[in-house]
Amino acid sequence: MASAQDVQSLLRFLSQDAKVPLAQALGKVKDLQAAKLVTASDLAKSDFGSLKKIFNDDKVARQVLNAAKRVSKKRTSSDTSAPVPSPKKAKPVYGQPLNGTEMEASLALPDSIMDEETLSATVLYTNRAPLVLAFAVTLIKYTMPEQPISSRLSLAQAVTSMNSKAKAIHVGLDSGQAAEDEGWGEGQPLIRIMTRDIRVMKRWGYEWEGEADSPQNILKLSQGTLVEEKVEGPALWGIDLEALKKANQPGAHGLNKGSLNQLPIYTAQSARAYLMKAFETPKAEGVKVEDEVPAKAKAKRAANNAAEKEHNLGLLLGALELLYQSWAHVLSKEDLDKRAWGWYVRVRPDVAHGAAGWGGKGNVNLSDILKLRRPAG
Template sequence: MAAAAEVQALLRFLTKDARIPLAEAMPKINALRKQQLNTPENIAKADEADVQSVFTDEKVLKQVINAAKRVSNPKKRASVQSSAPSSKRVRTELGPADDEALLAPPQTDVPLEKLEHVIIETNRAPLFLAFTITVLAYTHPEQPVSSRWSLAQGVVSAGAQSKAKYLGLTSGPTAEEDGWAQGQPKVKIMGREIAVMRRHVAGDVDGDATTPGNAFWALDLEALRKSNGPLIAGKDLKRSSGPPIHNATAPRNYLLKSMMIIDPDPALASETTEGNGAMAKKKSTHEVVRKKEEAAAMMLKAIDAVCKSWTSVLTPEQLDQRAQTWYTRVRPDVEQGQAGWGQRGQVRLADILRLRKG
């Protein structure tokens, strides 16, 4: 019971205080506990190198350390909350939704025949996110790219919350089970209905004239429950914290840092691999980030090739259903139960490309 309480407390700290998405936070729990970084106080007092061994992304590392120091010092926490400019907090919640180009999924020029030889290491959550964001371009093409990222994150988060409860990592009803989605419009994506709120979008998004009110944000039901609602779309945009939605930048950033190419085709080695041992340590942070983005781009291109090959014979609803099956067929093998949560494994792009319509 004590261990479960410790896990739940760490999870609350990472998701609520450090603002890390649930699917990204869960894999870090065991690593933090192994290093005795099991409380915000311990994280705040630890050497940065120890914390960095768990959070290798520099931006996330700063988020965690700053949150730990803030939580450990109530006076500092109160000061930060009262002094933060409201306009900045709104942008943090909403993301740069007005600049769709910045939110475009990464692309690669590597041809499909070379992708056949690529193996990518990742865990299940970002792979599911990759499938979802790709499929949405075909099943909901009327949605601007910012909405697709938000909707994809809504699906991934809902799945992660249900899985965490099933594994005993969290307790009590989810916000959805608690009724916070009642009365809200819903959209079915990858077999799961998620609550959404309408948003105003100017015309000509992604080359299409999107009618105002025809696009959506995915609601963050857990945030809505914490704020004790109600959600009033016309007024929430003016609140200092913004509406309780899944913003578009978080899932994109998560996907871009969650994949890495391993054992690639020799012809790609000099272009795309990170390397091992001492040589890898010498590479710049920028170079590592670029290679992770390239891995994500390759994954998305492989999935897109599959979706595109079926669009002429499947309806959007059928494509959504088929995509769920495709994901389960190629997802990495992991251990059963809690040990498998966040565990990384191999995904062969050849297995994905094999799903194309013959």
Template structure:
């Protein structure tokens, strides 16, 4: 099953059929084996077959009725990947009543099940900043495995922001001291990501597992998506472990204080941080497929969005496989250092001649996979 289809069936189960996400995660493989990988296929399936998978008559009827309702409403074709991604995004909005577990699961990045041979034939188009973001998110999964996906995205965006400012200064686009150099980060602890010291805010009152269904551990199947992919493996009650973190936006702090100083005093607002939602959105819209040969026919907006998401999934899958292959032999600090060296070798301007920080270039996924043999 492709990464896009896995994402689609998980969205259907958790959002349309109202199946607890942990239960849905554990049923993907069984649904695949039964050739039920879309709402339409489930709607046409034998009710007894659905019940055998979900082990609960009421839940099976709930899934079947939802499948019939969705198929009738959307007129969904056999391949549910063609369902409008834009429409799904509207349906998957997180509300103020969403639990931390639901928030974290909504922030998960697109998944890819492509083989190495398939990845080796793919090339993405991007620029430096999104590639830095992708590398940072992936390496944090191994250097700080206790961090949930919301923290990884926030910390990765902090790295991107710091790199962007350094590049702007080197090009003469910005001058003067940074907010860090002026002391705006004093009092905030630091961590190192891709060799950079990042100021962070500890989220002691946040438990990413809050709202996780009780049957989560029992429902995980071989090859199923693990909840650890988005909630981390930390224990919020263990004071010896690092709690979830936010990357602190020092430049925003300096700017907000300057604004307040020039106007009437106002109550202090929440500390500016790099939000996970904006980092994820930036990554999804900044990676695309290299179009070779004759330009293809124009695609619908929904198809274009889906293709971008698919290729983000392929890129993250390739980088993750590299980090995973070295995580057992390198220390966390060395893996972090090595990841920055890998990025420098692969950055788009080196690969395809792009000259500026914002100019796009090509990155071959075969070059990323070759890093698993990096000396």
């Protein structure tokens, strides 16, 4: 049976490479799985008649077959370590809003790469904020497994933004108090993530289809023993308290501190886009970008850079998955959350102290993340 990652990859191929409307692609996943056609390579080796039978449309079947052959040929004739970039934001289908299942599929992050040899040799170049975001979005998968990816991204962005705001005040780049310290959002539910108390809004009535192999469907009782667990509870949004405060400044048409109407939230799409572009590969000393990349079309160079960053994100997520997996069956969710901030601090990039280091970038060795895992035995 295909994994959730296989399904996500198949949906990306159908909607992006083959240009099949997402709603139609979602309806054909089971048929493709039954025919054992779950990758571009599988589809490239199939015949037109088989695809026509599944899609019931000559044009769409031809689109899928041609796209599969094109993608497979490209992957075998060039370095395929970096996947094709995913879309930066969810798009409506035929002018209609995405439903829950479609929205969650559109927000999928790159597949986690968990090959330890590869991870141990990988160094990324980034600044601190997106690293906090990556730590938090992966952590929430284990501490709040009932939350869909849209909520995990929103909540993780809340942690990241609040931390950045506090840091800016501490180093003197921002004056005054943070919105949460002034009581904005008072009355809204509070949850704690990586030492931060986050004001949230419950998304009552939101329905989505959970990932088959997500921790929300699995409870690890002891090593090697798995049972299904039904987790109840509404999806959440992280409330953007700074935006709420700004909307209530003199002259602004805003909201009151605890209003439930039109509360500003941290959007999943912006958090995902931030992650997708944040993790670079360190440049060799003395090598300039123009020396490293031949004079080619600007669009092609940008696409290559985007693909590389997406691949790097997959590597980082893989290292974080291995870290949290090693502790998840021995620590409570609360203790796992408490430790996450300390783990981040130990591997974050070195930057100058104070205001001089604001936004500064540095190297992150994924081997350092792997060293934080629980010792075997």
